[in-house]
Amino acid sequence: MNIVLIAVLSAIAGAVAAKIDSYRKSLCSDVPCLLFNTRIAAIESVIAQQSGDSTYLAIGDSITEFADLEPICGRKPINAGIAGATSETFATQGARLAALLKPDFIVVALGTNDAIRNKPDFREHMTKLLFSLKNYRVVVVPIPAGSGVTNAAEYNAVLKEFEPLAKPLGSTKTSEDGIHLAPSEYPAWKGAISDAVAHQICPS
Numbered sequence: 001m002n003i004v005l006i007a008v009l010s011a012i013a014g015a016v017a018a019k020i021d022s023y024r025k026s027l028c029s030d031v032p033c034l035l036f037n038t039r040i041a042a043i044e045s046v047i048a049q050q051s052g053d054s055t056y057l058a059i060g061d062s063i064t065e066f067a068d069l070e071p072i073c074g075r076k077p078i079n080a081g082i083a084g085a086t087s088e089t090f091a092t093q094g095a096r097l098a099a100l101l102k103p104d105f106i107v108v109a110l111g112t113n114d115a116i117r118n119k120p121d122f123r124e125h126m127t128k129l130l131f132s133l134k135n136y137r138v139v140v141v142p143i144p145a146g147s148g149v150t151n152a153a154e155y156n157a158v159l160k161e162f163e164p165l166a167k168p169l170g171s172t173k174t175s176e177d178g179i180h181l182a183p184s185e186y187p188a189w190k191g192a193i194s195d196a197v198a199h200q201i202c203p204s
Contacts (some may be wrong), residue, residue, distance in 0.1 A: 002136060003078075014154070020149035030113065031084040037083045047101045056197075057101055059094050059129075060109035061085040063144065063181055063189075072194050075104050086113045087125035096134035101172070105201050106133055109141035112179065117154040123158050130162055139196045142168035144189065148178025151174055166196035 004131040025143060028036035056075040058064050064081030077161060080097055082089060087110045096107060108129065130138060140162045145152035159165060167199060173182040 018065075027091075030086045030089050033082065036082065036089075040154060043078075043080045043082075043097060044100065047097065050076075050078070050101065053068045055101060055103045056105045056107060057098055057103040058107045058109065059090050059097070060107075060141070062107045063112060064107075066154060066180070067186060067190065069133040070190060070194070072197045078103065081109075084113060085110065086117070086119060087111065087122055087129060088119070089113075091125045091128045091132070094129050098133060098136055103136065105197060106141065107139050107197070108133075108136050109193075111143040111155045112149055112160060113152050115133055116179065118151070121156055123131075126158065126162065137201045139164050139166055139201065140191055140197075141166045141189075141191065144169050144174070144181055144185070146172055146174035146178045146180075148174065164196060164200040166192045168192070 031039075055078050056072060057080055058067075058069055058076050060081040062081065062083035062085075064079065065081065065083055067081065069077035069079050073148045078101055090108075090110060093121075094106075095106070110126070110129075111122065113119075114125075119125075130140075140159055142156045142159055142165065143149060145156075156168060163165045169185065169192065173185050174180060175182055
């Protein structure tokens with residue numbers, strides 16, 4: 001084979017590989033890639049095992065991932081929480097997972113990690129995510145305000161722009177880190193989500 005042709009093909013292959021690598025890294029910019037890829041694979045596996053059941057998709061961070069989600073309005077939960085995830089994590093992944101599952105509705109519980117990291121583009125990424133889910137019925141969940149999330153009110157003010165919105169928790173008990181919900185708080189958190197869905201989605 002011509003040496004020049006080989007050089008050209010090698011350059012093209014290198015450029016393609018670099019683009020693929022860059023794309024993969026962009027998907028896990030907020031979550032360590034090994035954790036992200038492992039969790040995404042687990043979520044996709046659960047979705048692939050569904051056999052026609054009516055479902056809902058719960059998109060979120062570790063608060064969602066650690067939750068023992070329950071059926072709402074007869075729909076089975078598919079927990080797509082990823083520890084460390086921000087609104088940017090799901091700006092593209094949310095719609096992709098929804099397309100795989102085709103849920104009856106979607107719960108979006110993001111923002112805690114955005115707040116902790118003081119991410120300035122929270123509104124932009126939430127807008128992109130929710131626009132990508134415009135063909136689905138969606139309920140947005142406010143950030144639980146713990147001692148480790150001192151600017152929760154600021155980010156919850158952004159979430160108020162998106163409807164429908166679950167009722168925020170009152171006084172929130174957290175674990176020692178001041179971020180994650182204490183086990184005793186999960187019933188109220190899940191109850192607020194269930195009530196929002198029951199009143200704003202299930203009747204229609």
